[in-house]
Amino acid sequence: MADRCVQLCAPLLLILLSFFFFTGVLTFPLGPDSHRRTTCGYESCHATKPDMLNVHLVPHTHDDVGWLKTVDQYYYGDRNDIQHAGVQYILDSVVDQLLKNPDRRFIYVETAFFYRWWKRQDSSMKQTVQQLVNEGRLEFVNGGWCMSDEATTHYSAVIDQMTMGLRFLNDTFGVCGRPRVAWHIDPFGHAREHASMFAQMGYDGFFFGRLDYQDRYQRMMQKEQELLWRASDSLTPPMADLFTGILPNGYNPPDGFCWDQSCSDPPIRDDPDLEDYNVDDVVKRFLNIASAQSMVYKTNHIIMTMGSDFQYENANLWYKNLDKLIHYVNAQQDLGSRVNVLYSTPSCYLQELHRANLTWALKTDDFFPYADDAHDFWTGYFSSRPALKRYERLSNSNLQTCNQLEVLGGPTSTNGPFGKGDSQTMKKAMAVAQHHDAVSGTEKQHVANDYARRLATGWQHCQVLVSNGLAVLSGSTAQRFYCDYLNISVCPLTESSKKFSVNVYNPLGRPVTWPVRLPVNGTAYAVSDAAGTSVDCQVLPLSKDTHNVRRSRGFAVNELVFEVQAPPLGFSTYSVSLLQDGPLAASTQPRTPTAIQNKFLKVTFDPDTGLLSSFSNLETTQTIKLTQNFYWYNASDGNNSESIQPSGAYIFRPNSSTPFLISSTAKTEFIQTSVVQEVRQWFSPWVSQVVRLYAHSRTLELEWTVGPLPIHDDLGKEVITRIDTSIESSEIFYTDSNGREVLQRKKDFRPTWHLKQSEPIAGNYYPINSRAYIKDDVDQLTVVTDRSQGGSSIHNGSLEIMLHRRLLYDDVRGVAEPLNETSAIFPEGLVVRGRLLLSLDRPASAADKHRPLAQEMVLQPLLTFTDGDLHPDAKLEFSGLQAALPPAVHLLTLTQWDAQSVLLRLEHQFQSWESDVNSKPVTVNLQKLFSSLEVLGVSELNLSANQWKDEMKRFEWTPQNEVKPQLKASGGRSVWEVTLKPMEIRTFLLRVRL
Template identity: 60%
Template structure:
């Protein structure tokens, strides 16, 4: 019997669904004795203005102090904060008074605290959760950023935190409200993800100051956010509310030990201030209510790392509630109560009114004139790249952990699991981590946590490969290949290269390895020779790597790898044959009869022309489509503002503010070197001592690769600098350009324009910057120019026909947003950070570019992993054959279906997410439905049960029952949620592994799905 599920239907692609197939057992709390959720909410008064006080703490997962420093409360000379004491203090207050409530967000902190508690304390906390008095909101490992993150690790970190809450507290631990009160702008994709995770509402704290003023005037502080243009409503619709005061309490009403506001004095004393505070509170509530549409408003009573002494807060809030509500006897129509975000949301839903609909996102964010938080889109570019690479390696680690089973965790290379890197990646998604907005020592700690996770996953991958390959090899992970450093390949005369492909479709990959020989043999698994070339290591690379390697050459060859599998290549050094030599192309005036109009490099698909007078990119030609586009590219820098008479705002880790719109070229031209081989053709452009680039075309590839190296950025002139790579064309773009939203759907951007208010632009450059996670492009009616990035960066089109990406920044002033340090980044040698990265340039027709561009972007994000070994290792088990090529799939997935997740979830359960990755109408072929036969998909294990879950894998899909909201644009859809998600285009299933050939497989799967 064949069981299959459609991953898309017609006009509804880009959805996500997740699944798992295990049942939580006795460890969960049976909440029959108490009621959590909306049924546990306090009674409100329908004829009054109900003020919901929300006691909360905002605990950054690293910022001014490291995660450990924040949890344990050390280094209070930097910032007074100790998360363990917050939870120690709050819980007794809740236990002592059933009326009190509290919310908690960051699960990484709570999980650590939970591990230190006695069973008696744990049971008491379970009871608080079961009664709805301790409520988890958001529930991810951290409160992730929304600009510099990709949707894949966002889903992972949410799933990590929510899985912990489910194990500890069962259904009562499942958050119903998303709570992003501190991220610096909000993405549409984030709303879509939360909706598909089953959340009923989303509360945010920071939106643009002009946007907020408009919303307050129109009473649109709360509305319905349509998170996807591809999913049918209400699948990606999410009720979204803007909190009135960020996430702080009203002025004069902060009663934490770090606050200086007066407590409420209500006895017979000259200091008695009840009447003045009550009058002030009533006035504040009345003013706030004017901006909201129901008789319910919310006040966030807490802030950063507050409630170490919870008694102070609760004692004063008790008095506030008592004395304000006592005024009802004198005719007051204000009712104050302890509440939670979900209880507030429940009251809004019961109001049964229609809400306006938002279709765009909340970028860029500004908190005042000249104060655009767009610098962090690029800040700390090396950390941003490390985070991206770490996610790539985590997915490889997750997959091999499943494919090898228990042998991956306990094997000849030691005992380890993917959880170390998974948790480190969860921390890295925090809105002061991947953003680059933490202090330098905290940033170092983020990198250290990722490195520790890499170490653990290297053990997992080595164990897994040993069992699959069938031989015990000394596996080597060369993490400095981008600067041509790898001890094994530099010294060994023979070695093996395993190219592991984490994608569920076959891929080709260009391998570059540092070597000291000049002639090599490369053999594929069948013993066939693979074309390869040896080229000199560039002077650029020698300068960057310093003394970390001594390879004089690079071995280059094209590899291929099967879907979800690997190919092994055998490499041997041979005598003789000199490598290809580079030659300096001097700038010469045009000579009669000589071709000095342009230099060029070319392959089967593309031709790239360079101006011989400047050495700069001049034109790109798509030979397949007969398209030619004049494209000039150069590196420029903005002079970072230190503040001026107009506004004191300086450019810093958060904020981008050039002193003028003028840019300065790093150089007006470049010295150019040329390398041409059968495998690759390259032009090396040297702009200055601290800026260089390689323009590269590999044989057969349909994109231009630009490998740029920038840094250390000089500051001896006393100027901070923001470095951009700018492309200029003659395309008529009418102020429009396009960026991705967290690596998924594409959003149109318009210069000096906001869809929901009339923008008063104060920063014509910074105010037009947007986050770019994977791609940015410009186009006219015929031609599209796309740039793919290898990390998150800020990008824009500041004038028609242009496109720019900020690649690096080094600043001399703090921007007064709390971090208290200029963004100087010392780098490895304390002279300043050097960053190397890649941009892939794609030129195509506007109507046919989408499909291949999305697939290439995905391949950049989930790149093959190279694992090296000397080879000739002994068999893993006696008589076991060496497996030189392997695929875990019986057949590749359709090109429009992506295997987003394959990870061990429980000892006998596997989490799988399949994703339809094309938007509605994006591609004639790619946006079409796809069918996947789950029964016969994997070659490494069989499926015996399937349980379909929501995206976060913390609730059965059949149990998802989200609140229904009425959009002002028309009637609300009453479609059953399960029906909607059947259309969404993603399948995530849980599967149990078992020996092949089990006869129960077909029957069980058939019954589950059919």
């Protein structure tokens, strides 16, 4: 980051500086002084030889931020009985070895680990490392807090964790700490939205190791393992264009050239007097490998990753042999060899590809699903550990609320009437949870427990901050209570109190209407809003499934249900008073209704089966046939004539393409009130559902409860819900990419390569992060999910979503235990509850509804409670915005940056083709945005907030058969007015005053 501070000495310039500080734009330095003499980055690269094959050796370690061991165990080298790995020793050893030879290079990736190590070093070691970084001998690549998963992560959480890691590197090392290359060598498939984000973060290129084995083979034959990825169909090229390289050996060294203490390859023995002298053999084998590799890449430069999982704990082993390898291979040049070997980094390799000035194959889809063999599709992890996936998504929502209230509440939010709170603990926990063996569900059970514990600890810290912030904004210091188990009707305060208030905080930039369901023991209540107006409310009997799933964690027999409205970026407070105690009159009817409806929707039921039979949008006069049921795939145990591959945490492999129907009928109960109508369905002792329609809702809610999955029959089970409709979808469906742009999926088809399908179910599964839909010319059915799940459209007009998995065998991908989740509360097997929202619309206008709906599911209102009467002077309603944001604009980030400034991200949440109304540029005035913050100055940053936007320069690449595109910057009518084009995210550093 170039220093943006201006040195002023003349009084006139001081006056001008003051003027710009208080009235206009002022930029602030984001890192240490970077004008000192450095030779990092591209300037630090070793010279190559243009008339030779240049082999770039990249010493690296891949350090999972939790997998077989917890993140703590990996850092300290604990539990080596599970896996020998100690990250602190890797960094110690590498620094020592880099100092011994200035030619050596090393790259490091996971900032979560480096941050820990750095904090424990003395000033002398820090100075040494600073020198290594400044000279480009130690280079950071990727630079996020972790190497995130790409299938099951939401884009907002990915941006947050990348920002955290890159900010630490920027603050610590300045421009030399900024990575030039994105590096995702281990994630199990690659999302287009990740590539788009990396491009907008300023990366020049992206390297990864895993792609489908058929795709790789075809790319090798066509020399297209290096390509230009156009990662958005809405952003103007090259804004989301990213050069992408596929590494030749995953992220491992070539066979026979691994020299870590965990390896078994022989060292280079270069004493000619020894009987086992092997230099000639090593050189010959290396030259053969280099020659073969060069045949499937496009330039006279090839890359070799020299390292692997948790390697370089004894870096001397690697470097001593690499020094010899470089020396002896290059010595062959005197004998006519045309191979030149050098220490390098991914960015140095990328620079040489850029200098080649070639054109590159263009890709516009993504790299899902990933298979490493004919029957080995890594599509199970899209749904593995569904409870953890939901907890991570809910934690993201809580973190955004925490961040916003830290800003809106001012300094008192972190140190106020309820003590000291902080958002950093939660930020770090959420950042770790994005790791590709965390939210993905591909870790050992004790590691999954540790991720959940970290999130819970982070939320405890945030609760103090939230309480302080709400106290500032409301003027009330009454104690606030948090009820984290409302989805199973547990809340000690509402279960026992006769009078309490509910504060509804809305983190979205637009008002929301939201259903509230509170566990109570009374039979009649009065609810009033912030203006004192009575709110329609109803008391419903608690379902027997909720009784069962909560076990002994609550004692309410009823639920109080009412709908609330909350202003944008603010709260509204509702008062609740008990009117009548005692038993509830029977309000459930043990029958299947013909239909339930409100003024927007109508759904009908088959009276013989109890299942849904049709779905109607009354506003658009649409009706489709719709049935929905639950099934399970019999998970392969590996005892199969075609393949020995079993289903596991990573891999989905059903024994048959036809799932087992759990039940052809459902027992039902019907509840009809003025607030909500419910049809409670029971399919088996371990599958139930509530079909729910609220009075003012344009969506139908399906609340499913699945588990414990029975395994007494020794069969692993992978449970899906399938929605079959009359929509003529032609075996095409659509899924989101990390919660943002939508991609078309077609059964048994890949857009950029010919697929030979070998797994008709697993090979057609894709990640669904927030929504999926099917459509024809007339109707579109959209399903919004509350967590990341896998899904497909196997049959014309159908959507299926995997809800829960319980498996009895490991899938032999390293985790070494079956995905068989239990807990202290559920020793017989995990029970999972979740929600799907269904909407029916015309295809031309469907996005106008499902885009905001998906955001509501991601950033849901936070409910806090106070007991007794409200203070008469308490402020019952507040909005942090002067007005709601336009429908196309989403407030993505509002978080404290330092004492005087905040980080703001605004995004256009529609693709360019999605909506006649909302797929147009929108202008927002930053000075007129907030109601309680005065914006004094603004500077624009790149997406990851580690470069000034106007200083971000990236390599330009030319796709084949296309003129090199020229990017036109987004503008506004004044310095305060910013225009957002479809799918554009703009990031600002605001100097503010409360």
